[in-house]
Amino acid sequence: MRIGLAEKTVLVALGQAAMHSATLPAPPSQIQSPLEEAAKIMKQVYSVLPIYDKIVPALLSVGVWKLSEACNFSLGVPVGPMLAKPTKSVSEILDKFQGMEFTSEYKYDGERAQIHYMEDGSVEIYSRNAERNTGKYPDVVNCISRIMKPTVKSFVLDCEIVAYDRVKKKILPFQVLSTRARKGVILSDIKVAVCIYAFDILYINGQPLLQEQLKLRREHLYNSFEELPGEFQFATTITSNDLEEIQKFLDDAVSASCEGLIIKTLGKDATYEPSKRSNNWLKLKKDYMDSIGDSFDLVPIAAFHGRGKRTGVYGSFLLACYDEHNEEYQSICNIGTGFSEQQLEECSKNLRGKIILKPKPYYRYADSANPDVWFEPAEVWEVKAADLSISPVHRAANGIVDPNKGISLRFPRLLRVRDDKNPDQATTSDQVADMYRAQKINHTNHQEEEDDD
Ligand code: ATP
Numbered sequence: 001m002r003i004g005l006a007e008k009t010v011l012v013a014l015g016q017a018a019m020h021s022a023t024l025p026a027p028p029s030q031i032q033s034p035l036e037e038a039a040k041i042m043k044q045v046y047s048v049l050p051i052y053d054k055i056v057p058a059l060l061s062v063g064v065w066k067l068s069e070a071c072n073f074s075l076g077v078p079v080g081p082m083l084a085k086p087t088k089s090v091s092e093i094l095d096k097f098q099g100m101e102f103t104s105e106y107k108y109d110g111e112r113a114q115i116h117y118m119e120d121g122s123v124e125i126y127s128r129n130a131e132r133n134t135g136k137y138p139d140v141v142n143c144i145s146r147i148m149k150p151t152v153k154s155f156v157l158d159c160e161i162v163a164y165d166r167v168k169k170k171i172l173p174f175q176v177l178s179t180r181a182r183k184g185v186i187l188s189d190i191k192v193a194v195c196i197y198a199f200d201i202l203y204i205n206g207q208p209l210l211q212e213q214l215k216l217r218r219e220h221l222y223n224s225f226e227e228l229p230g231e232f233q234f235a236t237t238i239t240s241n242d243l244e245e246i247q248k249f250l251d252d253a254v255s256a257s258c259e260g261l262i263i264k265t266l267g268k269d270a271t272y273e274p275s276k277r278s279n280n281w282l283k284l285k286k287d288y289m290d291s292i293g294d295s296f297d298l299v300p301i302a303a304f305h306g307r308g309k310r311t312g313v314y315g316s317f318l319l320a321c322y323d324e325h326n327e328e329y330q331s332i333c334n335i336g337t338g339f340s341e342q343q344l345e346e347c348s349k350n351l352r353g354k355i356i357l358k359p360k361p362y363y364r365y366a367d368s369a370n371p372d373v374w375f376e377p378a379e380v381w382e383v384k385a386a387d388l389s390i391s392p393v394h395r396a397a398n399g400i401v402d403p404n405k406g407i408s409l410r411f412p413r414l415l416r417v418r419d420d421k422n423p424d425q426a427t428t429s430d431q432v433a434d435m436y437r438a439q440k441i442n443h444t445n446h447q448e449e450e451d452d453d
Contacts, residue, residue: 006327006424008043014056015042015064024063038064045071047080047275048210050130073208075154078114078126080275082158082200084262084283086294088438090246093263093282097241101267103214104246105235106258107283108197109174110162111420113137115196116203117144119154128420135183137161139190147225147232151205155224158200158272163192166230171195171257174416182419198225199235199262202272214270239266250286260285294435295384295415296321296427300351301329301363302371306344313348318371319383319412320363321396323429329377330406330429331365332396333385338414347379347417354378364395377423382416385409388436397433407436 015038018024027034041064045055049071058070073079087093093102112128123141127133134141140161148155163172163180172192180192201221202209209217227233236256238249250261264270265280273280285294298319306315316336320329339347354375359365363374390401391408398406 006324007046008324008424009327011042011046012039014059015039018059018064021063024060025065028065041065041067043275044068048073049077050080051077073203073210075156075203076116076118076124078116078130079156079202079210079272080130081112081114081128082273082281083275083277084281085277085279086435087263087282087284090243090250090284093246093284094241094243096279096282097263097265100265100269101215101239102241102263103237103239103266104249104261104263105199105237106197106253106256107260107262107285108160108162108171108235109257109259110160110177110194110197113140113157113159113161113196114202115140115144115155115157115159117148117152117155117157121145129422129425131420136180136185137194138185138187139194140196142187143196143228143231147228149224149226152224153205154203155201155205156203157196157198157221158202159196159198160235161194161196164195164230166193169230173257178416193230195230196232197235198232200272210272210274212271213267214264214272215267217272250284254286295382296332296409296412296432297380297418297421297425298332298383299329299377299423299426300347300375300379300381301331301365301377302359302369302374303348303351304334305372310344313344314351314373317347317351318365318369319381320365320377320426321429321432322424322426323364323397325429326362328362328364329360329423329426330395330398331363331369332394332407332432333383333409333412335381335383335412335414337412338383343414343417347381350379351375364398366393366395368393380418380421380423380426381414382418383409383412384415385413386411388432388439390436397429397436400429400433401436407432 016035019034019038031037045067055071059067062070114126116124123144125133125137125140163177165172176192201217204220204224240246253261261284263282269280298321300317301320302318303314304316306313316334318331319333319335321332323330356374356376359374387410388407389410390405392405394408395406
């Protein structure tokens with residue numbers, strides 16, 4: 001892992017090693033592809049208990065087939081957050097959830113937080129990336145004792161922490177939240193107040209709830225906590241399968257400064273799936289409804305020196321998505337827009353510390369790319385684009401949609417730098433291919449020949 005091996009490779013290798021071991025139990029007879037199944041179990045176990053010091057001894061003692069029983073959810077250890085799939089319209093949601101009970105919630109634009117409350121009264125807050133974020137939010141820690149009902153002894157909440165104006169009683173944009181210091185915040189110094197919007201509960205009073213349906217988890221949530229306006233609230237929700245009602249709810253969400261909706265199955269197929277981009281959670285962002293389904297999280301792997309006004313900083317960057325199967329970064333576009341002057345300076349400064357003499361062997365790009373400098377995979381940038389097209393130059397999803405060509409983004413624009421994702425959590429080639437397929441207007445052969453750079 002020190003040489004930058006992706007986490008998933010380690011998990012797959014552990015699963016396969018256990019499979020080949022002569023001393024550990026052989027696979028049950030009904031399992032058809034034991035190597036794949038073993039890797040799947042390892043990934044699932046790791047998403048619930050991401051600690052090798054616990055997983056490896058358990059693996060050596062019970063083998064892979066009983067590992068899920070031996071490695072359970074533990075209070076105080078962050079679970080990989082469940083993720084949502086992008087959709088483009090309310091009608092697409094109704095199609096996907098046909099005949100199922102589902103619920104819609106406001107999609108708040110802040111920072112994901114998993115709050116663990118231990119029996120000894122201590123609190124830990126974890127980011128989307130399972131990093132400890134407790135030092136950033138002393139105000140959140142402080143409010144916990146005021147929101148719990150007396151019956152509550154321990155819990156794990158899944159929430160979004162959002163910047164909040166307590167005078168105007170209004171949600172503030174993500175950009176305001178991002179001005180808060182990341183560590184060591186002192187309660188009396190806080191200038192940006194936050195509100196916690198709770199949407200799920202994973203554990204209560206010694207009982208893990210991951211395997212329960214959302215309907216029941218919600219009952220626990222509502223029964224165990226008291227809302228504190230402007231400090232702790234339940235995510236706004238409706239349960240309706242009426243197209244017009246959901247459409248109106250989406251408009252209300254946007255008027256309330258939310259990004260859109262998250263729609264979730266409720267009573268069936270509605271367990272909490274750690275780390276999974278599940279079909280049971282769909283996200284619908286107003287911004288992207290008329291263009292492509294979602295933004296992209298991409299890794300800057302190289303840059304070109306700026307000229308004119310941009311002398312001294314980089315003028316543009318080569319971005320890449322991540323291919324999970326081959327563990328490689330594949331170029332997807334050049335980007336030079338969306339940056340404020342200050343942002344460009346900051347990005348240039350940070351990346352200067354990541355320069356490498358030659359591209360990594362696991363970078364895929366065209367020979368003609370010719371950038372001035374190459375970088376380690378270090379940052380993740382959220383990017384919005386007008387559309388996707390087949391490209392003879394870029395290598396994203398090469399071989400998936402077209403046997404010899406990749407996919408590229410047209411008119412990419414930087415939205416924000418994402419501190420909460422590692423490079424190997426960038427948008428994957430499969431996701432790029434899915435978005436390309438979902439794009440309504442398919443490109444004509446003529447356009448396919450174009451080099452969109
Ligand atoms: P992803 O997590 O799917 O890679 P992302 O991090 O770019 O994507 P979004 O696409 O904005 O995030 O959507 C998912 C995020 O929305 C969640 O990780 C969570 O932080 C946030 N969120 C806000 N409101 C809710 C809600 N009601 N239910 C679930 N997640 C919510």
